[in-house]
Amino acid sequence: MTDPVKTGWLLRVQVPLQVMLYVGLFVFSQHLVSWLHLPLPANIVGMLLLLAMIMLRILPIGWVKAGSNWLLAEMLLFFIPAVVAVVNYSELLRVEGWRILLVITLSTLLVLAATSIVVDRVSRFELWLAARKQQRQHHE
Incomplete structure (x- = not known):
């Protein structure tokens, strides 16, 4: 059984780090789009890069799951x-x-x-x- 205190602490650290990962990926995608003159917006390029990293097992899905769940929960x-x-x-x-x-x-x-x-x-x-x-x- 998991310790709720440890889980709460982990989520308080994990979610901001994962959101920072998304922001960093977006900034990188913006530079990539302007450098390569891609006809796609940076957010689409960033999502494609994130999907590629997950599919190629460069980035485990567990490393992005808590941040994405939080963003979806706060979508309003x-x-x-x-x-x-x-x-x-x-x-x-x-x-x-x-x-x-x-x-x-x-x-x-x-x-x-x-x-x-x-x-x-x-x-x-x-x-x-x-x-x-x-x-x-x-x-x-």
């Missing part, structure tokens, strides 16, 4: 500016709200459709590659 703090905007522009939402909702709905449907098409094409390509590999093995 990141949306407070959006809530303030809704309060400040309530008249705009009353007048033009249906148009905004229509744009959000259509764009969401377009993203879902595009994602499903890409997933379907990638799935078919993987099946084709597997069948091709199996045919090669069968002929050998």
Whole structure:
């Protein structure tokens, strides 16, 4: 059984260190994007780098789990500016709200459709590659 005092102390140290790791990875990604003139934002490059480090087992997932759980738990703090905007522009939402909702709905449907098409094409390509590999093995 784990000691709750030790676990609390560990989380108080671990979470800030992991968040600092995310910030450092973001700063590194910003420099990488500007140096290589990449057409991607630094946050996407940082997430891809983090994913690559986890997948290649350079960075164990346990080293980033507590920090990511904390950030997800505190996600509402990141949306407070959006809530303030809704309060400040309530008249705009009353007048033009249906148009905004229509744009959000259509764009969401377009993203879902595009994602499903890409997933379907990638799935078919993987099946084709597997069948091709199996045919090669069968002929050998």
